[in-house]
Amino acid sequence: MFLDFLFPNRCLNCNSIIDAENLVCEACTDQIHFTHHIFGEENELEKRCRLLFPVENAYALMQFGEESLSRKIVHDLKYKSREKVGKILAEWTAKRLDFKNEKPDLLVSVPLHPKKLKERGYNQLHLFTETLSEHFEIPYDHTLIKRNFYKKAQALKDKAHRSATEKLFSISKPVQNQHVLLIDDVFTTGNTMSSVAWEILKEGNNKVSVLVMAVD
Template sequence: MILDIFFPNRCIHCNRIIEANLLVCNLCFEQIHFTYYHYFEDNFVKEKCKLLFPIENAFALMQFEKENLSRKIIHELKYKSRENVGKILADWTTERLDFKNEKPDLLVSVPLHPKKLKERGYNQLHLFTETLSNFYKIPFSHDLIKRNHYSKAQALKDKKHRIETENIFSITQKISGKHILLIDDVFTTGNTLSTVAWEILKAGNNKVSVLVMAMDE
């Protein structure tokens, strides 16, 4: 296409010209710090979640260190209007995550407040979740959880505000006896995931597992 000639897709890290469906070049891909966590085994995400709520299993795709490439990837997804990054991250996830014969019943993404959704134009978790749903043949819901209050991004909050527990989420429909895989972008303090998880657990005899794009250690 003409646009590809005059405005070629470039690696977000080194600026090399790359294929239109890629995010980084092969050389920079090697610099991404994948976690190599196993979903069914104890790992750093699961241990952190255990301190906050009852959890079954957990998985994080990448490490979210201060200056590493995964941080740049997440920022491209959330703040640079590159919703397609969600599909790329989902493809990387499917190459590394095996549910075996114990798939969750439902994939649930953490919601944005309608005001934030309007500002951003999309929820950065939706395409990611839908791609996983299609690959693993697990249904998803983007509206099981409702965010009741508008708040600024976790990355822009100071530590005091991030650890405050607010009742900002609610369940929109009756659900019981389900194993929910709760999906978010970055695990920081775990406060957001904990708040959502407790709403799911209180709603009925449910179980919760967690999947995040990146883990901030």
């Protein structure tokens, strides 16, 4: 309580003092560009994923604009040691996401390389995934996917380069007959998501859907 008095929580956008469990004030919440995607219906993210791999459904919470508030929020989560931002984003997602009859069997987040994980101290997707797991009563597995390389090429832009990223990830255990929901923070080119998806799809009779915090 004393520390809260000395160092009050402030809105990420306007710097006004807000409740300790919030990210932005009520006024600035209106400036977040939520996508209003409907899981199970065609949307921008689903169409982009389908160009790269067979996807069942796709959902993005926010739009990731150049100077957008969503970019500030994700940046705080990834680079400013504010792991709790993931929990808040998951709560926002849970209020807006309805799986209907397409509820996945398993939640899997894109992993960090162990060296990157040690540098950052946490995987920005874990608390997000665990919060959604509890809300929707879907199990999660943080160890199913392994990232094999510390760095990856940033210039991979299309399907012609997919072979260059095929070994970026690998499966650590058998997985079959599962509808897997792949979770990542931001969807940009889609190469990372595609690399993970193909590893799961080639394992057996699996299906893949996608959930991201934001789509660029």
